[in-house]
Amino acid sequence: MNSSDRDDAVLLALRDASVRFGSVVAVRDASVVIRPGEAVAIVGANGSGKTTLLRLLHGVVSHSGTRRVGAAAASQAMVFQRPFLLRLSVRRNLLVALWLGARGLASRERSVRADEALARVGLQALADRPARALSGGEQQRLALARSWSVRPSILFLDEPTANLDPSAKKEVEALLAAFIGEGMTIVMSTHNLGQAKRLATRIVYMDGGRIGADLPTAQFFAERLGGRADLFLKGDLSWSLE
Amino acid sequence: MSAVAESIVTAFRLIADADPGLVRTVALSFAVSGGACVGAAGLGLLAGAWLATARFAGRRIVLLGLDTLLALPSVVVGLVVYLSLSRSGPLGAWGILFTPAAMVIAQTILVLPIIAALSHQVVADALREGGDQLRSMGASRLVAALLMLLHERWAVATLLLAAFGRAISEVGAVMIVGGNIDGVTRVMTTAIALETSKGDLPLALALGIVLLSVVALINAVIALISHGRGVPAVEWR
Numbered sequence: 050m051n052s053s054d055r056d057d058a059v060l061l062a063l064r065d066a067s068v069r070f071g072s073v074v075a076v077r078d079a080s081v082v083i084r085p086g087e088a089v090a091i092v093g094a095n096g097s098g099k100t101t102l103l104r105l106l107h108g109v110v111s112h113s114g115t116r117r118v119g120a121a122a123a124s125q126a127m128v129f130q131r132p133f134l135l136r137l138s139v140r141r142n143l144l145v146a147l148w149l150g151a152r153g154l155a156s157r158e159r160s161v162r163a164d165e166a167l168a169r170v171g172l173q174a175l176a177d178r179p180a181r182a183l184s185g186g187e188q189q190r191l192a193l194a195r196s197w198s199v200r201p202s203i204l205f206l207d208e209p210t211a212n213l214d215p216s217a218k219k220e221v222e223a224l225l226a227a228f229i230g231e232g233m234t235i236v237m238s239t240h241n242l243g244q245a246k247r248l249a250t251r252i253v254y255m256d257g258g259r260i261g262a263d264l265p266t267a268q269f270f271a272e273r274l275g276g277r278a279d280l281f282l283k284g285d286l287s288w289s290l291e
Numbered sequence: 292m293s294a295v296a297e298s299i300v301t302a303f304r305l306i307a308d309a310d311p312g313l314v315r316t317v318a319l320s321f322a323v324s325g326g327a328c329v330g331a332a333g334l335g336l337l338a339g340a341w342l343a344t345a346r347f348a349g350r351r352i353v354l355l356g357l358d359t360l361l362a363l364p365s366v367v368v369g370l371v372v373y374l375s376l377s378r379s380g381p382l383g384a385w386g387i388l389f390t391p392a393a394m395v396i397a398q399t400i401l402v403l404p405i406i407a408a409l410s411h412q413v414v415a416d417a418l419r420e421g422g423d424q425l426r427s428m429g430a431s432r433l434v435a436a437l438l439m440l441l442h443e444r445w446a447v448a449t450l451l452l453a454a455f456g457r458a459i460s461e462v463g464a465v466m467i468v469g470g471n472i473d474g475v476t477r478v479m480t481t482a483i484a485l486e487t488s489k490g491d492l493p494l495a496l497a498l499g500i501v502l503l504s505v506v507a508l509i510n511a512v513i514a515l516i517s518h519g520r521g522v523p524a525v526e527w528r
Contacts, residue, residue, distance in 0.1 A: 127427040195428070
């Protein structure tokens with residue numbers, strides 16, 4: 050492990066980590082370090098291993114290699130591409146999330162946090178609605194509120210706006226920008242380069258299960274990376290089947 | 292008027308007059324089958340949720356066994372409970388043979404596999420959809436499965452009603468362990484069998500109408516729940 054991995058400020062570090070699904074290696078020898086306050090976008094063509102790398106970072110897939118979680122990254126949350134919401138009211142979904150993710154909180158505090166989270170994403174008026182009756186954008190905002198409410202050290206997002214219409218996309222992106230502005234550490238997978246450019250401070254480019262580049266956002270978009278990465282940036286590489 | 296038509300008219304009169312014998316029998320049927328379903332629900336839902344998440348050697352065999360028990364004949368349950376509760380049986384000291392308690396035990400055993408197998412199916416399907424999300428939020432496997440019972444509560448209500456329908460309409464187990472004692476262990480199904488053999492068709496018919504109405508009502512509620520809430524019909528695997 051190099052010196053940067055041992056840095057106390059490191060929230061999460063992967064070292065030569067690989068994920069295998071049967072005979073397919075979805076992520077190969079990945080080494081990534083996540084530090085507090087970073088907004089990292091994982092980009093790449095379809096099938097390049099973005100989501101698997103995200104899940105690997107979140108610790109929900111079996112892997113080889115090393116995954117080290119810093120003391121400051123004890124609490125993590127993840128927003129899925131299609132958020133799963135319980136058949137309960139909007140508010141009860143938040144209360145369940147707080148019950149699961151913030152065990153130390155008294156029930157009154159959970160209630161206050163739930164109200165704060167609803168206000169944060171602008172869903173107060175819909176608090177008593179069945180969560181599954183919300184629109185796609187509202188459901189994703191509720192998923193963000195659910196994650197935000199537990200005050201995670203790192204928030205993982207898997208293509209958070211992939212299934213949303215343009216206005217809902219804008220709302221969710223605005224919320225993410227606000228979270229980042231408040232200093233929340235975010236790691237997101239996205240195939241939307243514009244979104245990555247707008248939100249991320251760092252880009253991890255995946256190609257065929259390998260990390261092809263890991264650069265500050267400005268540098269990633271300014272430099273000629275060569276080969277398939279350039280094709281991807283030009284929009285000529287939609288699938289990565291290696 | 293033919294004898295059958297006369298019996299039907301008398302049956303409706305017994306229902307309309309709330310005949311005390313009829314009411315007592317119906318009430319005991321509800322108490323026994325309701326008690327059995329409550330007991331079996333406590334155990335069966337927990338077992339179903341656990342089976343949906345547990346990974347252990349022989350799990351497939353357990354699930355196969357559970358599926359087999361779905362078709363458990365009620366007379367076999369009655370026989371096993373009878374042998375267990377009879378004076379020389381391992382639970383003979385309890386002294387509850389030919390009491391409603393014995394009937395509740397028999398029906399609990401009868402519907403337990405139904406509740407466990409169907410709730411396992413419901414929870415496993417739900418976990419495929421949202422298990423990763425709940426685990427990511429900090430739920431243990433079992434907590435995630437129990438939350439799915441809450442999430443799929445309408446499907447759970449449907450399967451509990453199906454179990455109640457099975458319990459209240461069975462005759463073999465309660466006849467063997469209850470003994471069909473008038474005013475003590477006589478329920479609708481055993482009364483129908485007895486009154487028919489005695490030739491008292493009006494009472495048998497009245498009980499039959501009530502039983503049929505109860506089953507029809509249960510089916511209507513199940514259909515309403517399934518239709519109104521978009522709950523997939525509970526299927527036998």
